[in-house]
Amino acid sequence: MAILTKAPRGTQDVLPEQSAKWQHIEKTAMKVAETFGFKEIRFPTFEHTELFARGVGDSTDVVQKEMYTFLDKGERSITLRPEGTAGCMRTLIEHGLLNGALPVKASYLTSCFRYEKPQAGRLREFHQFGAELVGAASPAADAEMIAMVSQIFEQLQIEGIELEINSIGCPECRAKYNEALKEYFHSHEDELCETCRERLDRNPMRILDCKSPICHKIAEDAPVILDYLCDDCQAHFDELKERLDSIGIEYTVNPTIVRGLDYYTRTVFEFVSTNIGSQGTVCGGGRYDGLIELLGGPKTPSIGFAMGLERLLLLMENTGVSFPEESTCDIYIGSMGTKASIEAANLVNSLRAEGFKAECDLCGRSVKAQMKYADKIGAKLSCIIGDSELEEGKVKVKNMANGEAEEVELDELIEFVYEARLGDVFGSLEDAVCEGVSNLTPLNIPPEINF
């Protein structure tokens, strides 16, 4: 296929038909975050390569083989963000937000880029909703973040998703654990797969993740990080569990969760589904107490997470979660002849100024074709303006649902549409008034009323 008409590998177009679903997810996530005190933050799509190399970690797969890195015309090494946290932290440090009131609560909707082989739930450009809670070391912060994710899933009416948590300790207890791991795996060195043998001294924790049956078997009896936590890390993890129990959030402790980004410390968690193929992690996050300092900021304990929006959407579609219905055109104003077409355009314009969805003919089509179009776009009302209507100043307005028509003065068309819509929402205009709703237009109706 021609390169001009084909999207690059691993990218996805969102068609108008799909966009309402995206907006629903995005709005819900941002709104829930707002109730938790988060404010949106926006930061660049690309950063200096060094930021990710340092922040995410030189030895990670993401940095080693998945980044979109290039030299710009000024010979700077630039990288399209492979994740959100590093850029977000850079922004907070650069603008001195960490010198203000802590914790800082920032949420974002971004696209991320990783050069990977695409498959279900894995794209080269993907979108995530992320949130960072910066400057709070307490397990209360961890619990709040996890609660926020659960709340988002609940609001979205998602079921069949499970929370797994783990603690990977602080650098001190992790060092002890790594030693224990190395010792254990060295005793099985000959049986390990090739990649694991290479990992053994550099990053033994990754062997726990290996899917090769033999390594997996060996890993089953390996020392568990949870047994090597220092007192502080242990207390932190215990309190987190206690808090989750108390709020009523179910979880399982999975000691094999080892996040692939170097910055994580202590709490790590994943929300996993079995309904979207092998890329089952819909949301992943954890604490990163050392990251900000590593990037040159003040020592600031923090925790964050990211949700894969494509995966979330996939999950919702695969499990039959319903999405809110989209509102359709309130009135289609058809016309015959140029004069009438101009009048129709004026009427439509006035209606739109009031916040109604109104449409008219732009193709010079026959009356019949215009009516068909009105039907296709789901117009609730329709009318056709011709010479006689202009003369008499009246139109027949048809209710598309039942075919009944009513004669309306052209001057009063806007009021008519108004009453018809209020009637739909409240049963009748009288009911609306009874409910104390007055002076409503589609523009000032509270969002919970799906006008």
Add this chain to the structure above:
RNA sequence: GUGGAUGUAGCGUAGCUGGCCUAACGCGUCAGAUUGUGGCUCUGAAGACCGUGGGUUCGAAUCCCACCCUCCACCCCA
């Protein structure tokens, strides 16, 4: 990066033991079915370089090779 499956109009498919394919069908789109009104029905039209590029052959959507894309698994992660 490794392995497997796929690729025909906007969508879903038929054709694929090579010539009746100047590519068929359904949905969708557009236009008509007596003068200015949708949903049903009927008629008609537009729309495909049969993923791309090579090759075999008198002749290829159909056979061979390469590449690309999509999907699935590994890997990795959201």
